[in-house]
Amino acid sequence: MKRSYNFTAIAIIFVFALTFAVPAISSATGDGPMSSLKKPVNELIDILKDPKYKDKSAKDAQSEKIWPLIKGIFDFTTISKGTLGKYRKKFDKARLATFTEEFTTLLGETYLKKIQGGYQNETVKYLTEKIKETKRGPRAQVKTMLVRGSIEIPVHYNMLKVDGNWRIYDVKVEGVSLVKNYRTQFQKFLMKKNPDQLIEKVKKKAESLKQSKTEKE
Amino acid sequence: MKPVRLVRAFMPLLIFLLVFVMMTGCAARKNVADNSLSDSTISNSSDMVSEPEDDFEDEFADDDPFDSEDEQAEESTSDPLYYWNVAMHHVNDKLYFWILKPTAKGYRAVAPEQMRTGVKNFFHNLGTPIRFANCVLQGKPEKASLEFCRFIVNSTAGVLGFMDIAAKNPDLAAPSSEDFGQTLGVYGLGNGVYIVWPVFGPSSLRDTVGMSADSVLNPTSYIDGTTAVGVNAFEKVNAISFRIGDYESLKDAAIDPYEAFRDAYIQYRKKQISE
Numbered sequence: 001m002k003r004s005y006n007f008t009a010i011a012i013i014f015v016f017a018l019t020f021a022v023p024a025i026s027s028a029t030g031d032g033p034m035s036s037l038k039k040p041v042n043e044l045i046d047i048l049k050d051p052k053y054k055d056k057s058a059k060d061a062q063s064e065k066i067w068p069l070i071k072g073i074f075d076f077t078t079i080s081k082g083t084l085g086k087y088r089k090k091f092d093k094a095r096l097a098t099f100t101e102e103f104t105t106l107l108g109e110t111y112l113k114k115i116q117g118g119y120q121n122e123t124v125k126y127l128t129e130k131i132k133e134t135k136r137g138p139r140a141q142v143k144t145m146l147v148r149g150s151i152e153i154p155v156h157y158n159m160l161k162v163d164g165n166w167r168i169y170d171v172k173v174e175g176v177s178l179v180k181n182y183r184t185q186f187q188k189f190l191m192k193k194n195p196d197q198l199i200e201k202v203k204k205k206a207e208s209l210k211q212s213k214t215e216k217e
Numbered sequence: 218m219k220p221v222r223l224v225r226a227f228m229p230l231l232i233f234l235l236v237f238v239m240m241t242g243c244a245a246r247k248n249v250a251d252n253s254l255s256d257s258t259i260s261n262s263s264d265m266v267s268e269p270e271d272d273f274e275d276e277f278a279d280d281d282p283f284d285s286e287d288e289q290a291e292e293s294t295s296d297p298l299y300y301w302n303v304a305m306h307h308v309n310d311k312l313y314f315w316i317l318k319p320t321a322k323g324y325r326a327v328a329p330e331q332m333r334t335g336v337k338n339f340f341h342n343l344g345t346p347i348r349f350a351n352c353v354l355q356g357k358p359e360k361a362s363l364e365f366c367r368f369i370v371n372s373t374a375g376v377l378g379f380m381d382i383a384a385k386n387p388d389l390a391a392p393s394s395e396d397f398g399q400t401l402g403v404y405g406l407g408n409g410v411y412i413v414w415p416v417f418g419p420s421s422l423r424d425t426v427g428m429s430a431d432s433v434l435n436p437t438s439y440i441d442g443t444t445a446v447g448v449n450a451f452e453k454v455n456a457i458s459f460r461i462g463d464y465e466s467l468k469d470a471a472i473d474p475y476e477a478f479r480d481a482y483i484q485y486r487k488k489q490i491s492e
Contacts, residue, residue, distance in 0.1 A: 175488025
């Protein structure tokens, strides 16, 4: 019994995972992975709490403020590639670029809107940071805990360095990796369909989300 | 319902299930081989553009420092019950949107958070025997004694478990939960087939066996008849009242919600077993 609740827990709050990590514009070179998370996260929480965005008509202005920040700390190129896994080889350069663009929009559509509508005074506890040198450059894992009232949800960020800045390439909520979760879905899709169809599907999904959101408002 | 008698009656079935799990565990391994086969066919197909000097080529490959053994095995957890599972996935989806969510919303509106937290703590405290026994079975004496201490403190000073007094002391904060499904996982059993149960949600053959074994130690399974249904429903609604919106988040984000939940369940259990 207990387990099924916990499972709901997983019901992934990538929302928060995604949005509680926002870029520090000043995060160039000097900052470690954890501090490149901290500053922007605080900034984001401030924007979410800001009463001037409470009104529905101000939500667009709010997302315009949040979105570029998120784009700054997430490495959507690597995230998108990771979700394709071995099927990435089926995508030529142009398709990969289109896919990255559409998939980024989908993530934004899903999570940004969600967190804007559903911020429940969550706070973030920073636990540990770990940096490892690999063949492909330094990789970091920052462990955090998302606190919502009496509930705590572990959120881990995997990061790599792009042009001297730490960027997120995967988020794990309750041990569930965002990239792997999408990879499972995409791989199943690509077993039977081709890359163009996947791009179309992702695009349609983002559009339908956008539509349903505007209808509700 | 007397679970002990029930379990005894089903013992042969359980043993059969265990054997079956082990066999499907092998099947899963065979799947890995199949996968690598299909892998090579992919890389052989001629219309593919090879990627020039991609720095992140293997970002998610086996040797990723934080992802070491995560890759292959779990992605090939077999799903022979696909059609049943998809059907049950839809049943549970409707159950959530039509019944559980509205109920939990109404309940959240009338019950203050403090009370709901108390109820959550109470049921968590009742689950101590399960977690304790499984800590012992997994050879984790420290965790077992922590569970025991917490149970004593919270059942007394915490007024029958409604308050998590123990957690006020950082040394007595709740450890990650153990159950028999995890114990079997620690013993090396694979998931076996993936199963979606109505009401209970995603599970696997191994975890289903685990769940029935755990129910022997769960006080609420000794309640009779309709009261039991009521108590379990209450526990569920109370738990959901903290997480309204989470299910929707994952569902909305997915292009294939069934696969998304299946994968999430498998990843989540894998993480729990590793703790």
